[in-house]
Amino acid sequence: MSTPTDLLYSEEEEAVRAAVRDLLTDHCDAAGVIKRGESDAPHDLSLWKSLTEGMGLAGLLIPEEYGGQGAGHREAAVVLEELGRAVAPVPYLTSAVVATEALLACDAADLLAELAGGRRIGVLAVGLHTAPGAGHTTARIDDGALRGELTGIADAVAADVLLVPADDGGLYAVEAGAATVTPQVSLDLTRPLATVVLDGAPARRLGDAAPAVRRALRAGAGLLVSEQLGLADWTLTETVRYLKERKQFNRPVGGFQALKHRLAHLWLEVAHLRAAARNAADALAKGQDTDVAVAVAQAYAAPVAVHAAEEALQLHGGIGMTWEHPVHLYLKRAKADSIAYGTAGAHREALAALVDLQAP
Known part of the structure; x- marks a missing residue:
């Protein structure tokens, strides 16, 4: 440990x-x-x-x-x-x-x-919502070509090469130009989703899909926590700064006790999130207790990141509700991240199985 x-x-x-x-x-x-x-x-x-x-x-x-x-x-x-x-x-x-x-x-x-x-730029053609070890849609391999439709693929519109799991158990490399990539309506416009349609796209087999996809999604889930930490830390820092400057009744808003308590609670959550994120990254680097560390971190990260962004929007008052202020970017990213590579609930279920702590 x-x-x-x-x-x-x-x-x-x-x-x-x-x-x-x-x-x-x-x-x-x-x-x-x-x-x-x-x-x-x-x-x-x-x-x-x-x-x-x-x-x-x-x-x-x-x-x-x-x-x-x-x-x-x-x-x-x-x-x-x-x-x-x-x-x-x-x-x-x-x-x-x-x-x-x-x-x-x-x-x-x-x-x-x-x-x-x-x-x-490479993109794994598995839906962004997919948790490590969960089932996912595969393409159909037919005489060295791939056919099928894959949805919810993050950053596919920017990809040069797609890594596609196929129904024969293989992972295949497909040139993005050989696929039809159609943008989907995405909550988080900074990490857009797309539908990928393969209609006889030439493909090169790289290896077995199952271990490759599991390894990739586990690393994605584990390091996503660090991204969630970054956005939570920014929203907390900016909210504190704003409340020190914003005045009401001729005193800084941040001086009101009720807001101090909310910020103190949020600071503790972000501090705990940092520990979880660092532990997940360290476990991935060392290859020790990786599944447990990633599941713990992801089970905790999403609610904290969303809470931090929601508090930032509310405590910025009217200006936080405008499109010109960037806080909405953080709330959308936090919400999108909360289902990326598995929800907090999915990771809690995985953690229960890993530590043999089943529900009654």
Whole structure:
């Protein structure tokens, strides 16, 4: 089991945080994210290029022999914290984590090198709502070509290559141009969903789908917690700042005892969320108690992130209800994340089975 000191941020991780935060401060302002969400191009590919080609962050989980950085899940978790704080519209979780983990399970060296360098974006064609180990829709393989319809695929509109599970138990690589990708109506416009239709798309078998998909979704669920931590921390920090400045009856609103209690309670929730997120990232990095750590973190993270965003919107008063203020971006992302890679309830059920604590 991890000790408390194992979960502290290292100097290297803090350096990664500082570099990513500086980049996002300069190139991912709230007004720009809001405007991009209203357009037909929700992803900020210029920012993605800076993160990947400029900083090499897409290759953190990829070994050096495949062209990656050879770092680990703790470093990737720090990146996701900062991306969550900015609600950055980039496919980092889906490509640099989920698709990458699936390719690592298949030892697909050529695709790993392309994803590591940021030259291509990969997406696992499994619905964003799917929990690790849960059933999911597969395509039909027919003479080396795939047919079928897959829905709820996050960031598919930005993908260059799709990783598709098939009914023969294999995981196949499909060029995105060979599929029909149709955007779906999404609550969170910074991580859009799409329907993928395959009608005889040429495919290359990479390996067995079951272990690859499970590994990918487990890593996605575990590191999603760090993104949820980032957005919860931002909403808490901004709410405290606003309540110190906003005055009513000639005194700061934040001085009212009832609001102090709400903020203190929320601070404790976010502090606990940080511990859960760090433990999940550390477990993924070490490969120890991974299933339990991820289930615990995800069972706790979603309610806290949603609560933090809801409190931010309410405590910002009238300005929080406007489209011009970014708090709605955080609430939508928190709500969407609450069902991504399994709901909190699904993870509680998984945890009960893992620790042999069944319901009466």
